[in-house]
Amino acid sequence: MTENLERLKQRIPLLEYLQRHNWKPCRAGSRQEFVGLCPLHQETRPSFYVNAAKNLFYCHGCGRGGDLIRFVQLFLDLPFRQTVELLEQELAPTPVSRLLEETAAFYRLQLHRHPEAGRYLEHRGLYDSSLIEELGIGYAPGGNLRRHLAAWCSSFDQLLEIGLINHHGCDAFCRRIIFPCRQHGQVVNLYGRSIGKSFPHRLLPRAKGGLFAWESVSSFSTVILVEGLFDLAVLWQAGFRNTTCAIGTQLTPAQLAQLSDQPGRSVYIAFDQDENQAGQKAAYQVALRLESAGLRAHSLTTCPHLRWLRSW
Numbered sequence: 001m002t003e004n005l006e007r008l009k010q011r012i013p014l015l016e017y018l019q020r021h022n023w024k025p026c027r028a029g030s031r032q033e034f035v036g037l038c039p040l041h042q043e044t045r046p047s048f049y050v051n052a053a054k055n056l057f058y059c060h061g062c063g064r065g066g067d068l069i070r071f072v073q074l075f076l077d078l079p080f081r082q083t084v085e086l087l088e089q090e091l092a093p094t095p096v097s098r099l100l101e102e103t104a105a106f107y108r109l110q111l112h113r114h115p116e117a118g119r120y121l122e123h124r125g126l127y128d129s130s131l132i133e134e135l136g137i138g139y140a141p142g143g144n145l146r147r148h149l150a151a152w153c154s155s156f157d158q159l160l161e162i163g164l165i166n167h168h169g170c171d172a173f174c175r176r177i178i179f180p181c182r183q184h185g186q187v188v189n190l191y192g193r194s195i196g197k198s199f200p201h202r203l204l205p206r207a208k209g210g211l212f213a214w215e216s217v218s219s220f221s222t223v224i225l226v227e228g229l230f231d232l233a234v235l236w237q238a239g240f241r242n243t244t245c246a247i248g249t250q251l252t253p254a255q256l257a258q259l260s261d262q263p264g265r266s267v268y269i270a271f272d273q274d275e276n277q278a279g280q281k282a283a284y285q286v287a288l289r290l291e292s293a294g295l296r297a298h299s300l301t302t303c304p305h306l307r308w309l310r311s312w
């Protein structure tokens with residue numbers, strides 16, 4: 001029991017817990033000592049001291065002090081046992097889907113706070129604000145995701161594992177337009193398009209999910225398949241709501257199964273035309289797979305209409 005309590009206190013450092021509850025510390029003397037207003041009683045001059053090395057607090061105003069568990073007991077007015085249970089719950093990992101949902105919501109808010117993001121959307125020909133909202137497009141400015149997600153008690157290790165931050169704790173998505181990829185309503189991945197000099201495309205290191213927006217596209221008997229989400233967005237904006245996206249030029253078996261769920265469906269493959277013919281070759285390979293699955297495949301990569309579609 002004592003061992004468990006010690007481990008609990010190590011995993012939720014007192015200073016971190018206090019800061020998560022909006023305690024504003026100032027350094028007091030040594031590097032590990034902090035002082036601020038007491039969260040346990042009303043005061044105007046700071047008398048609440050925290051020693052981060054010892055993981056203890058003491059208030060010279062109300063005379064109370066102790067460890068993390070003691071603080072939470074006083075702060076939330078809970079008995080010891082319930083306090084320990086509550087802290088243990090905080091350590092349970094937050095479901096990944098919820099973290100991705102929170103992250104996507106956070107990035108959505110940033111889109112309108114950073115003019116460079118709006119300029120990039122315009123540059124890509126995307127201007128319909130209701131469509132931008134419908135697709136849940138956001139912007140990752142970089143540098144503040146971890147602080148935001150701290151409210152959901154997600155640990156450093158969990159965010160690192162999902163790929164939202166790097167080993168230094170910095171945002172993995174930085175200066176990128178974000179598209180949340182959903183499946184059955186849940187965010188399963190995030191796609192980030194760099195607006196700067198970094199590598200253009202980035203997905204979290206997890207399955208990219210099925211075809212983009214397949215729930216709304218699956219009823220069409222003629223479907224346009226594109227490789228990028230910006231292609232999809234501008235085609236939707238131009239009224240081609242039967243457009244879906246594989247996010248890349250390779251179809252996963254699950255995505256192929258989705259396209260094949262309606263026998264005889266026509267699929268127009270509109271991949272990028274690359275100088276090295278990579279897009280054209282990929283489209284040809286996809287067409288072969290679709291045909292052998294009983295679908296009618298047409299490649300738009302060499303069709304002059306594609307240029308016209310793209311100019312929208």
Ligand SMILES: [Zn+2]
Nearest residue numbers: 038041059062
């Ligand atoms: Zn106090």
